[in-house]
Amino acid sequence: xxxxxxxxxxxxxxxxxxxxxxxxxxxxxxHGFAVAKELMEREAxxxxxxxGTLYKALExxxxxxxxxxxxxxxxxxxxxxxxxxxxxxVTALGERALARAPATRPGQLPGRPGIVDT
Amino acid sequence: MRxxxxxxxxxxxxxxxxxxxxxxxxxxxxxxxVIGRVVRGMADDLWWRFAQQAAARPRTEATERRRxxxxxxxxxxxxxxxxxxxxxxxxASTSPFWPAGALVVLFVALTVLRxxxxxxxxxxxxxxxxxxxxxxxxxxxxxxxxxxxxxxxLLVGARAYAAALDDPLRDPAYGLVHLAVSLASLGILVSVLxxxxxxxxxxxxxxxxxxxx
Numbered sequence: 001x002x003x004x005x006x007x008x009x010x011x012x013x014x015x016x017x018x019x020x021x022x023x024x025x026x027x028x029x030x031h032g033f034a035v036a037k038e039l040m041e042r043e044a045x046x047x048x049x050x051x052g053t054l055y056k057a058l059e060x061x062x063x064x065x066x067x068x069x070x071x072x073x074x075x076x077x078x079x080x081x082x083x084x085x086x087x088x089x090v091t092a093l094g095e096r097a098l099a100r101a102p103a104t105r106p107g108q109l110p111g112r113p114g115i116v117d118t
Numbered sequence: 119m120r121x122x123x124x125x126x127x128x129x130x131x132x133x134x135x136x137x138x139x140x141x142x143x144x145x146x147x148x149x150x151x152v153i154g155r156v157v158r159g160m161a162d163d164l165w166w167r168f169a170q171q172a173a174a175r176p177r178t179e180a181t182e183r184r185r186x187x188x189x190x191x192x193x194x195x196x197x198x199x200x201x202x203x204x205x206x207x208x209x210a211s212t213s214p215f216w217p218a219g220a221l222v223v224l225f226v227a228l229t230v231l232r233x234x235x236x237x238x239x240x241x242x243x244x245x246x247x248x249x250x251x252x253x254x255x256x257x258x259x260x261x262x263x264x265x266x267x268x269x270x271x272l273l274v275g276a277r278a279y280a281a282a283l284d285d286p287l288r289d290p291a292y293g294l295v296h297l298a299v300s301l302a303s304l305g306i307l308v309s310v311l312x313x314x315x316x317x318x319x320x321x322x323x324x325x326x327x328x329x330x331x
Contacts, residue, residue: 032126033133048134048151051127052159056166071125082136083129086122 008101011049011057014039016066016098019090031085032058058088066094164230192232200225202304262312269305272298 008016018038022030030038035058036049061067069088077084131152138148177185203221276298283289 031129031133033130033137036130037137047158048155050155050157050159050162051130052156052161052163052166054159055123055126056159056162059166083132084125085129085133086126 008097009057011053012061012066013098013101014043015057015061016090016094016101018042019067019088020095020098023090029087029089031087035088061094062088064093064097066091066097188232192228196228197225200228201308259313259316262309262316265305266309266313269302269309273302273306276302 015035018035019030022028022035022038032054033048036054039045040048058067058069062069067088068091069086072085072087074084134152135148138145138151200221276295280292280295280299283292283295
């Protein structure tokens with residue numbers, strides 16, 4: 001059974017929610033590991049989202065126009081002594097899609113029914 | 119695209135290592151976490167790659183027709199035949215593990231081939247054998263219960279008819295009754311397995327939710 005066109009699966013909804021909240025907290029750009037860590041902490045999960053699952057979801061969101069991404073400047077990465085990050089940012093369309101997504105209980109994160117954000 | 123994915127994974131691993139070091143976790147724990155993330159994401163990664171490959175392949179009318187035919191044959195002939203074959207082998211064979219296991223391995227290999235040629239797959243038999251994506255489908259449970267109910271009704275009807283026969287073994291309809299009983303039994307077995315599979319999946323989802331509270 002294929003999912004409904006335009007519908008967000010729970011992980012995508014959770015990723016968008018994290019992206020929007022990061023943007024509100026003054027961190028509009030994030031990389032894959034950062035959002036995985038954020039998801040794990042907020043959902044009190046014991047494990048980080050798997051690579052394949054995470055990047056596939058981010059790619060789907062980007063293809064749908066809900067996120068944009070760009071590779072950071074190689075000079076910045078070299079100065080920091082680390083590999084280049086791919087930085088994602090939620091779009092206005094992404095914010096609207098999240099607002100339209102099925103409502104969750106106050107404090108409850110999308111994608112994990114029954115989990116309350118503390 | 120593959121290079122971009124690799125670069126992104128390289129960056130992710132580096133960030134993960136920094137995070138683990140900052141938290142005072144040893145390298146062993148980091149390695150285990152990374153292995154866990156790789157293994158858990160493998161199916162999604164393969165799915166993604168096959169979908170990309172299928173989308174990138176040039177499409178003409180003839181290739182599209184072949185693609186649809188292959189998908190139809192796989193979804194409605196090959197994969198139900200394998201599912202039934204696995205069940206029958208496990209049910210009827212005296213040493214069911216090896217033949218049933220070999221059938222499952224062969225089915226997974228065919229599924230990979232199918233995904234490479236056509237793209238992601240989703241059908242009931244594949245769900246049952248655990249090689250279809252685990253996206254929730256609220257209608258699935260209803261269909262499984264419907265399958266179980268109709269199989270039970272067929273079984274009850276066939277048994278009742280057989281009981282009404284004076285001499286079942288000599289009655290020309292007995293062969294049909296026997297076939298109906300066999301089909302109904304198989305239907306019940308398949309439906310119960312699918313229902314169990316669905317309920318276990320839902321239970322796991324709930325448990326994951328509760329463990330986070």
